[in-house]
Amino acid sequence: MDDGCETQRQEERTLVSSDSAYGSSAVDTDTEDGQTPTSNPFPYNEDLTHKTILVGDSGVGKTSLLVQFDQGKFLPGSFTATVGIGFTMSERNTLLLEKQAKNGTSKYMLERCASVNDYYDIAFKVMLLGDSSVGKTCVLVRFKDGAFLGGNFIATVGIDFRNKVVDVDNLKVKLQIWDTAGQERFRSVTHAYYRDAQALLLLYDITSKMSFDNIRAWLTEIHEYAQKDVVIMLLGNKADVAAERVVKTEDGERLAKEYGVPFMETSAKTGVNVELAFLAIAKELKHRATQQQNEPKFQIHDYIEAQKHKSSCCGHM
Numbered sequence: 001m002d003d004g005c006e007t008q009r010q011e012e013r014t015l016v017s018s019d020s021a022y023g024s025s026a027v028d029t030d031t032e033d034g035q036t037p038t039s040n041p042f043p044y045n046e047d048l049t050h051k052t053i054l055v056g057d058s059g060v061g062k063t064s065l066l067v068q069f070d071q072g073k074f075l076p077g078s079f080t081a082t083v084g085i086g087f088t089m090s091e092r093n094t095l096l097l098e099k100q101a102k103n104g105t106s107k108y109m110l111e112r113c114a115s116v117n118d119y120y121d122i123a124f125k126v127m128l129l130g131d132s133s134v135g136k137t138c139v140l141v142r143f144k145d146g147a148f149l150g151g152n153f154i155a156t157v158g159i160d161f162r163n164k165v166v167d168v169d170n171l172k173v174k175l176q177i178w179d180t181a182g183q184e185r186f187r188s189v190t191h192a193y194y195r196d197a198q199a200l201l202l203l204y205d206i207t208s209k210m211s212f213d214n215i216r217a218w219l220t221e222i223h224e225y226a227q228k229d230v231v232i233m234l235l236g237n238k239a240d241v242a243a244e245r246v247v248k249t250e251d252g253e254r255l256a257k258e259y260g261v262p263f264m265e266t267s268a269k270t271g272v273n274v275e276l277a278f279l280a281i282a283k284e285l286k287h288r289a290t291q292q293q294n295e296p297k298f299q300i301h302d303y304i305e306a307q308k309h310k311s312s313c314c315g316h317m
Contacts, residue, residue: 054066119165119172120165120172120173120174121171121172121173122171122174122286122289122290123173123174123175123176124175124176124282124285124289125175125176125178125196125197125198125199126175126176126177126197126198126200126201126278126281127177127178127180127193127194127197127200127201128140128178128179128180128201128203129180129200129201129202129203129218129222130202130204130211130215130218130237131204131205131208131210131211131214132181133205133211134203134204134208134211134237135203135205135237135268136179136180136203138269139201139203139235139237139266139268139274140162140177140179141268142268142271142274143177143274143275143278144162144164144177146271148268148269149268150269159178159179159180159181159193160178160179161176161177161178161179162176162179163176163177164177164278166278166279166282168279168282168283168286169283169286171286171290173282173285173286175278175281175282177278178193178197180193191221191225194221194222194225194226195225195226197226197227197230198227198230198231198285199230199231199233199281199284199285200222200226200230200231200232200233201233201235201277201278202215202219202222202232202233202234202261203235203236203237203266204234204235204236204237204247205236205237205238205247206236206237206238206239206241206245206246206247206252206265207238207241207244207245207246207247208246208247209246209247212236212247212251212252215234215255216255219232219259229288231281231284231285231300232259232261233261233263233264233277233280233281234252234256234259234261234262234263235263235264235265235266235273235277236249236252236263236264236265236266237265237266237267237268238267238268238269239265239266239267239273240267240269240270240272249265252265262300262301264276264277264304264308273308276304276307276308276311280300280303280304281300283298283300283303284298284300
């Protein structure tokens with residue numbers, strides 16, 4: 001084990017990472033159900049705190065054991081492995097999370113300790129942004145593992161990430177996808193990561209007018225903290241619950257056109273347009289990085305519409 005990585009772990013009180021595919025803290029529920037668990041009623045006392053580490057080979061069930069102890073439930077099916085380190089913490093530790101994110105120490109540790117086993121030609125960082133409970137973690141798990149996290153899951157604390165390598169024009173493109181907490185209290189945590197992202201997927205919930213109305217505020221933050229040429233895509237999530245829709249598709253299209261960003265509606269539950277969203281981002285970033293002087297610019301809007309049309313035609317065959 002890397003000695004520097006181990007020392008970093010020992011020095012830090014907490015990390016700005018959680019295993020968001022499973023949930024690890026009763027703060028900021030970011031699931032399709034959007035239910036927020038109750039907070040810990042017991043006062044936090046540093047003198048009475050003890051740290052326990054689960055160690056063992058990948059696949060032995062360390063995370064499942066932790067979730068069984070923490071929440072009394074078992075997570076069946078195929079789930080993504082823990083990247084770096086995950087933990088369960090109380091709500092009272094969140095101030096330290098913000099402090100660490102500002103000076104970048106936790107981010108540095110995460111990136112050093114992350115798995116680097118997947119072969120790739122080029123890598124990009126993508127961030128998922130949006131209000132709490134719009135389904136950011138569910139979209140990530142759907143893309144990464146092809147699974148849907150139904151039920152009441154405890155959500156992302158601060159920030160977490162997953163890697164996936166996709167094929168784009170005969171190149172292996174690694175997307176390092178950062179899943180962020182949407183709650184206001186964690187904004188200072190996510191701001192520290194904006195500047196390193198090459199692409200941002202901004203989500204709202206089509207059943208929540210407030211999450212849609214807040215998109216303008218998110219875009220203001222993006223323009224303040226992110227790179228000037230960052231790729232932005234607007235996603236209206238939970239398209240499968242049409243009966244509860246309060247935001248029209250036309251409203252999303254109109255807002256996206258106003259800001260000049262691509263738009264589509266997605267469903268983490270059914271998988272509709274989830275893979276297309278990430279692949280479109282991957283193609284845009286790949287073309288930007290490898291484009292020759294006389295090569296035509298990649299048109300992400302045209303690509304998305306062509307793929308939608310292709311999917312629609314195939315669906316009726």
